[in-house]
Amino acid sequence: MTKELMKGNVALAEAAVRAGCEAYFGYPITPQTELLEHMAARMPELGRVFLQAESEVAAINMIYGAASSGVRTMTSSSSPGISLMQEGFSYIVASEVPVVIIDVMRGGPGLGNIQPAQSDYNQITKTAGHGDYRPIVLAPSTIQEGIDMVTLAFDLADKYRTLVFVALDGAIGQMMEPAEMPPMQELRPRPDWAITGQGDRAEKNVITSIYLGPELLGNFNEKLQDKLALIEENEIRYEAEGTDDAELVVVAFGTSGRVAKSAVSHLRKQGKKVGMFRPITLWPFPEKELAALADGGVKKFLVVEMNMGQMIHDVRLAVGRNVEIEFHGRAGGSIPLPEEVAAKASAMLEVK
């Protein structure tokens, strides 16, 4: 395979096709619409299911049905659409069916705008619906990473029978970069728990999220927490650069992470002891790894986000009160410039 110049949304859609997505249900919303359009053309070509739903609420419940039947299924949307899907997310996690969501984030709150943003950090990492759970959230910073993450997302969704997000901002969705596609995967067989009609099975299968009685629901929640603990133990991913001797570390994900990388590389050339830490999984959050940096002597952290400061709270929890933390970011569709980040980091370093 050779690299091709691909648009983010189209590349991620094709990656889902290659990962064996058998059914896509979605609703148009900018800036993810090319993803839906690619699926509209590709899925029927392969004899798979594409359906444009009447709303995001319907789309997520169609996915809930298809996932209950044991096929790899997904949708894509953007921030206001993700808000609408929260009902389905909660049922999906509670029913333990595997689902992948691609969230091409835009500016909020409200109708906001269609510019790139990282406005959904809180709503997708802090439960994404009612009840006690966390979806797995993967945040790519390049189109290639996004492609690879779509495959990973389906694998993790199947492995843990849970909800997995690939969360990118509109910039990654809309831009073009050279990237390589994985080969086409075989469709995986239906798992034994799937709802397919009883057929030759000895018992009927049931998928539900209702546990009447405090003990039943209590026990289910304990079980769910055990699963989340296992995910936290096994699935944390991050990228760190120049953190070993760093006095200051810039923490950022997605496009902000990319900007941070440029800023840090610029500062290193000036001989400044600056590192970059990019959470790749937003949940499970690399809390211990960040704590280790604080414990290992990093005194200052600069958190950069395309919002008004959402991930910064997780960074604070991780690094504690004995270090200095500052924030640089804006909401509304502005992407922070490497020069701004470098200037802010330099200013922080000057304060002794």
Next chain:
Amino acid sequence: MSTIALNPTELHIEQKLMYKRPLALEEVTTSYCPGCTHGTAHRIVAEVLDELGLQKQTILVAPVGCAVFAYKYFALDGVEAAHGRAPAMATGIKRVNPDKIVFTYQGDGDLAPIGIAEAIHAATRGENFTVIFVNNAIYGMTGGQMAPTSLPGQVTTSSPLGRDSELTGAPMHIAELMASLPGTAYSVRRSMHDAKHTIQAKKAIRKAFETQMRGEGFSIVELLSSCPTNWKMTPNEALHWVRDEMLPVYPIGDFKT
């Protein structure tokens, strides 16, 4: 001393099996109130599935409401949908299992208000599944609130002075509404207030499933049902209320076949 032969076979008495549990129903106690016609609806749906030999290839989508545990009562593969979302979930299931029989079982508090968009669009697309729509003119499980299907003047816990149609609208005619949509192949209303009407209801349910088996599109059977508990009536009074009060508002009919 002679013995009297008590064995019916020896006496040559012809015996005819009059009643047995359908295969498609589990042998369990349900959570339905005494006198509620959900049990009747379950029974006739299960009998139809037995008669058509569909038990092992049918998937049930249960609603939120009194029938929330329908998946426990039917001996079928089943899922439990969010409130009103059964037609969306059934769409997802049927699209990836086109060779299976799929039906939703929904009440009027589930389908008519919160789930109307999902129902209308499933019908419009001609989704090839069946909806069993149980209309008792009230929200049962939450304790008797007004529904879009409540009758004018009907006293409920959220219309304590009786439903005022000026303020809260008039009863919603789901079977007629669904019949007006292009993808609907079969939409009828039946009642379960006496044996004769229940037999007619069963025939309609059979036709709905046959419509699905032929792949003709969306099918729905609206069943007028009683709710003695929330109507604050005896089971018999409740059946009479279906006949005397509901039927004039909700006429039995074939709106699309």
